[in-house]
Amino acid sequence: MKKVLLYVVIALVVIVGGGYAALVLKKPAMNPPSALKVEATAERLQRGKYVFEYVADCGGCHSERNWDKFAAPVYDGRAGVGFVFPPELGFPGKVVAPNLTPDAETGLGSWSDGEKLRAIREGVSKDGRALFAFMPYTHFRKMSDEDANSVVAYMNSLPPVKNRLPRTELNFPVNLMIKFAPQPVTTQVPVPDHSNRLKYGEYLVEMGGCTECHSQLEKGKAIEGKEFAGGHEFNLAGKLVRSANITPDEESGLGKWSEQRFVDKFKGFANMTYDNAPRMNQSNFTVMPWLPMSQIPEEDLRAIYTYLRTLKPVHNPVEVHPPLAPPAQ
Ligand code: HEC
Ligand code: HEC
Structure with missing residues (x-):
């Protein structure tokens, strides 16, 4: 009986150890890099x-x-x-x-x-x-x-x-x-049709990292049903900010925002530069890329707005700037 148990234990060690070794040696899914030389037009x-x-x-x-x-x-x-x-x-x-x-x-x-x-x-x-x-x-x-x-x-x-x-x-x-995580791109990815506002807006949101920052994450992924509903905490340099709810919820999101208000919010930062940016403290602390994103052309901001309007409204009130920084950890 004891012997059987010993064999079971040895078998387990071999299986688990082998699995571990295989993982250590495993290479990510990949194709060789393309030989393309990009022409800089x-x-x-x-x-x-x-x-x-x-x-x-x-x-x-x-x-x-x-x-x-x-x-x-x-x-x-x-x-x-x-x-x-x-x-x-x-x-x-x-x-x-x-x-x-x-x-x-x-x-x-x-x-x-x-x-x-x-x-x-x-x-x-x-x-x-x-x-x-x-x-x-x-x-x-x-x-x-x-x-x-x-x-x-x-x-x-x-x-x-x-x-x-x-x-x-x-x-x-x-x-x-x-x-x-890595996956080869095996098909051509065409240029999105810029005149299709909804599709182009969706594309810009995908490129802009809005999902990651504006969703609470679990294991690096947005919690299902709470995408874009804000509340993701950024605790940095002794300050804390939570991302805003940017779903079209009337009360806790952007539901009441007109397209123009959305555009103006971004464009309000368009003349801010390294030299004239005000000091950042707990009450205005942000990780939102306002300076770069204020340079996005108005048409493209409108496309982003158009896409955001099609999201499911999620009721999730967020206190973006809690009054006090959390105690240092
Ligand atoms: C949210 C943060 C973030 C953004 C946005 C981001 N990167 Fe990265 N990038 C990283 C990190 C972190 C690594 C290193 C990951 C690692 O070493 O495992 C990385 C790695 C890379 C690498 C590999 C470099 C190397 O030496 O292995 C390249 C190339 C790169 N990024 C280009 C870009 C480009 C181009 C963009 C925009 C289109 C971009 N990154 C946007 C965080 C970011
Ligand atoms: C690096 C993280 C990050 C990224 C990327 C990001 N945001 Fe934000 N965003 C925030 C945080 C944090 C706030 C809250 C603080 C503030 O208003 O500056 C915010 C605020 C906002 C607000 C203001 C909402 C309000 O109620 O005042 C809008 C609108 C917004 N983001 C839209 C977007 C869109 C659209 C994208 C993608 C194109 C995006 N954000 C990308 C972190 C981010």
């Missing part, structure tokens, strides 16, 4: 700047920003140089948004355009490592081929900045589970 540089700086806010994560000023504008000359996220954000490990400038040693200078495209839309780094999905590649996989090419053309045009950063190191078991 004037049109692409302009569109790439728009997507990179204003809509997808790549710069928001991959830059050094001044958290003492409203909405944390990017320090002069530090756009795209990368950023080490502070531990108080509660990530499962050390998370670093790498240097995206074309510096050969510390940035993407030695990457092919195909490797950049694969990282952005498919979540695989140059060396085949799965990227932590806080980098929104699960959304960016819907980025059109042309927009993705434009972003790469724009990234290639950034001034190279030497800024050596550590690498992301995720804790167990996230370091193993993350290998399941």
Whole structure:
């Protein structure tokens, strides 16, 4: 009897240990990077700047920003140089948004355009490592081929900045589970029809990270039925803000907002710059990318509004700025 038990235990150890070893060795789903060399046309540089700086806010994560000023504008000359996220954000490990400038040693200078495209839309780094999905590649996989090419053309045009950063190191078991997140993009992704406001608005919302920030998350995903209903807490630099409810709920969301009010809210920040941004304290603390997003053309803001109006209204009153910062942890 004892012997049987021993065999069972050994079998279990072999199965579990084998499974673990297989996970450690597992590579994420990936295709080789494409051999495409992106041509930098004037049109692409302009569109790439728009997507990179204003809509997808790549710069928001991959830059050094001044958290003492409203909405944390990017320090002069530090756009795209990368950023080490502070531990108080509660990530499962050390998370670093790498240097995206074309510096050969510390940035993407030695990457092919195909490797950049694969990282952005498919979540695989140059060396085949799965990227932590806080980098929104699960959304960016819907980025059109042309927009993705434009972003790469724009990234290639950034001034190279030497800024050596550590690498992301995720804790167990996230370091193993993350290998399941990358997925190759195997079909062409056409340019969305800009004249179809609803569809284009949905596209911009997908690129703009609105879902992640404006939903309470569970295991990194929006809680079902509460998408866009706000309440996601950002606890940073000793301050706290909760995202607003942007569903069309009359009382707790944007239900009473006219399209013009929505546009004006964004455009109200259009002349704010690094130099004239007011100080940020608990009462005006925000992580909403107001400065970049205020540069989105009015037509595109209207498209975003059109899409947001079609969401299910969710009643969820949010106190965006609680009166006091929470006690330091
Ligand atoms: C919400 C924050 C966030 C946003 C927005 C974001 N990134 Fe990232 N990005 C990251 C993080 C964090 C990593 C590193 C993940 C890791 O190392 O596992 C990363 C990794 C990358 C990499 C791989 C670099 C390397 O050395 O492996 C590229 C390329 C990249 N991002 C480009 C972009 C572009 C282009 C955009 C906008 C279209 C963008 N990112 C938007 C957070 C972000
Ligand atoms: C990095 C996180 C983040 C991203 C990305 C983000 N938001 Fe926000 N947003 C916030 C937070 C936090 C607030 C509340 C504080 C404030 O008003 O500044 C907010 C406020 C707002 C408000 C003001 C609502 C009110 O009641 O005053 C609107 C409108 C809004 N966001 C729309 C959007 C849209 C549309 C997108 C995507 C295109 C988006 N946000 C992307 C974090 C984010």
